[in-house]
Amino acid sequence: MLEIKNLKKNFSDKKVLKGISLKVEKGEIIGIIGPSGCGKSTFLRCINLLEKPTSGHIIFEGDDLIDNDNLEVIRRKIGMVFQQFNLFENMTVLDNIILAPVLLKVMTKEEATVEAKRLLKEIDLLDKASFYPNELSGGQKQRVAIIRTLIMKPEIILFDEPTSALDPEMIGEVTQLMRKIANDGMTMLIVSHEMNFIKNFCNRVIFMAEGVIHADGSSSDIFDNPKDEHLINFLSKIKNV
Amino acid sequence: MKKKIFILLLLILMVSGCGKKKEELVLVTEAGFAPYEYYENGEIVGVDIDICKRIAKELGMELKIKDVAFDSIINEVKTKKSDIGAAGISHTDERAREVDFTNNYMESKQVLVVKKDSYLKSPSMLSDEKIAVQLGTVADTYLTEKVPTVKIVREKKFLAAIQDLIDDKVSGVVMDEVPAKELITSDMVILEEPLVIDYYGMVVRKGNKKLLSIANKVIDEMKENGSIDEALLEHMGVKENVSKKNSLIDKFYYSVIYDGRYKYIIEGIINTIIIAIGAVILGVLFGGIASIIRNINGNTGKLKILNLLAKWYVTVIRGTPVILQLMIIYYVIFKSAQVNIVLVGILSFGINSGAYVAEIIRAGIQSVDKGQIEAGYALGLPYRYVMSKIVIPEALKNILPALGNEFITLVKETSVGAYIGIIELTKASDIIASRTYDYFFPLILVALIYLLITLVLTKVFNTMEERLNHARD
């Protein structure tokens, strides 16, 4: 469903992504790991064109996203969840969730409200519908952010370190929600430093270093049977911590 | 859009300017120079006015009087905004190059005013003394050219020059003998020997032969039959000796109640507020348009030329003093057009304010968290929704308080409007001071009024801000 071909990204002179190619099939749960600053976030942000790639192609369900006049319509199908939640601070939880579907006329306001309340109920946050983001805990914020993406019925969701900004006791509630969404058949790309979560949750793991993909395989290929030197190095460092 | 609004404004200004009736003779003066021109009972009167009334009568016209800063008078006449200028203007070659002078109607002696106990006994003793004069008067030019060793303190008003002498900031004042007699306090003397004698004439636009010849005829007649001397006597001795009535109640009475002087203050308050409100509305409009252009260009690369214009607008306006912008708009852009000065004030301060508002909006937009904007785009929202639903509501929280400050700044800035003759609060205090010869009280009074206005505004804005924040909780 998603194919990335020889993606390169420079920030002025700095080469951050040096030619990344990746094919994602429907229903895959792909974890992306790698040292800090190796370009994981940049990679995710290039997929929905929050960053404009320097060269390469991003083909989503047959359409190339580069210089695509329909970018905004395609973006609805690519959800994104950020490390810092990025909820709209001046809107209530409910308004955060229904803003895009109503503005983009995907649903009427009434339909969107019903759907948002149903989703909020599933995550036990219905009583917070009229709260503002600054009145929620980190875990609650991230779950609302996930629902805000979910209501658009995306084909794929990109997660950029969804639990890194959370206190440890709140990580569970977010990963639990992610598991539930995965069970419903969602395709996911997840950047995370939670190695245990990646190992148990993802059916495919990609290891990135210095702007290229060094290893790509099943969870056990990567964690139990690593071959790439950079990967072995990376994993040993993590274990030492 | 911007162009349309501009043209509309221009039209309004033009139309409002067309109110000038054909049979009006417009006299321009600075009415703080008794006995030649001064305020009494809310009206400008004096020797010059008496003469000009006769000229208007001779022409079968009605006299209309404009009160501007002395250094704007020649410009007013040159740009056809006024027909004749009379303000005890000395005939100099320099001025005669710009405008035509009528025959002289008054001989003016520039004299030295000193304290009674001063060691200065003759103008010839001036060497490196500090001497106060009114900016741009004959005394100023004379001292600058002929006695270059003197340290000249140039004040905008005679009254301020005399105040300098009272406060011993200078050792003397050089000025015209007639107003000097009006102005001096009991511990001052006028030295008999004049520094220079010069002659007052009125000024008309070069080539305005008809007006010149009628004015000359009237002046010659009035000199001949002694009516100018009569007028002089009539207008002298009008000084109210406030300094003798020192109680605060007396000062208040003479500054506010007597002769209906509160009317100047009320007019001043009204004009100050009208200009500030009009200017802030225009400012938000211009500033808003400029920042929309800049933002669209920054995000999409469109509107290159408009963006350049907007950038220059902000740079030029912020890089030059508001008083120059006001004078340029009035004397250069509206050259030879009869325009309503309050509207010119609103337009000038509005254009000025727009540049600052543009910066306020830019800073407000920049302060919006990038993450929320990206979340908007990631959901598939187009630029216009990201701006209108996410960026602007967030930015407003920073913009509104700053706009409140801008409005308060504007209220105070309108004081330079007096340059083109607007009676705003500061000018009102000037007018009153020029009658009571007491600067202190009207200045303090007007300062208190400014303070009151800004305090009330601050309170209003704070309440609005609280409401805004409450609405979110």
Ligand SMILES: Nc1ncnc2c1ncn2[C@@H]1O[C@H](COP(=O)(O)OP(=O)(O)O)[C@@H](O)[C@H]1O
């Ligand atoms: N907007 C930007 N401008 C310049 N450099 C950037 C920008 N965004 C990221 N980078 C640089 O690109 C590199 C990769 O960043 P990032 O993708 O955030 O890494 P990761 O998510 O793997 O930690 C880093 O060296 C970072 O400094």
Ligand SMILES: [Mg+2]
């Ligand atoms: Mg990152």
